Amino acid sequence: MLISAPCVVSLTWLLADAQNHPIDELETPVEFFYGGNDLLAGVEQALQGHACGDELRVQLEPEQAFGDYRPELVCFENRSLFPDQLETGMAFEGLPAGHATTGMPADAIYVVTEIYPSHVVLDGNHPLAGMALRLTIQVRDVREASAAEIEAGSVGHAAVTVLDAPEARLH
Numbered sequence: 001m002l003i004s005a006p007c008v009v010s011l012t013w014l015l016a017d018a019q020n021h022p023i024d025e026l027e028t029p030v031e032f033f034y035g036g037n038d039l040l041a042g043v044e045q046a047l048q049g050h051a052c053g054d055e056l057r058v059q060l061e062p063e064q065a066f067g068d069y070r071p072e073l074v075c076f077e078n079r080s081l082f083p084d085q086l087e088t089g090m091a092f093e094g095l096p097a098g099h100a101t102t103g104m105p106a107d108a109i110y111v112v113t114e115i116y117p118s119h120v121v122l123d124g125n126h127p128l129a130g131m132a133l134r135l136t137i138q139v140r141d142v143r144e145a146s147a148a149e150i151e152a153g154s155v156g157h158a159a160v161t162v163l164d165a166p167e168a169r170l171h
Helices: 041-047 147-152
Strands: 007-017 022-034 055-060 074-078 091-093 109-115 119-123 133-144
Touching: 022 133, 041 055, 041 133
Parallel strands: none
Antiparallel strands: 007 022, 007 133, 055 133, 074 119, 091 109, 109 119
């Protein structure tokens, strides 16, 4: 079966940055709904017409992946708004109650990048924003999508991967 919408593809991949430094490796095949919200549009375009057993290489520029890095999505909030046990790398859905920053997306995932005695630095950009990405993708299986998958526009797997379309990310 050739990949065409709607179907379900099972993939493995190696994801690297533009300098070929590895970022993510998906060694165990994971299913994705092709023709919905499970994959980035550039990945879907590259997969079109391929079949089980195919390997392809894809380069995605930032605008095809997670967009340009937006410094306006970085903010400073009072340290007292956060739990005592706070570490860099922790992520929060939205800004904390009582936040002082205005105009920030309410549904963004904010990652703690720095902690100071008086304030915390939060970054609402996707971790891969501003990066060109190189993928080596192996198509492990292709199958027809079920009626439920077609209706949902997603396989609905619990684990979200680094290449999920931004609108499909868990918030």
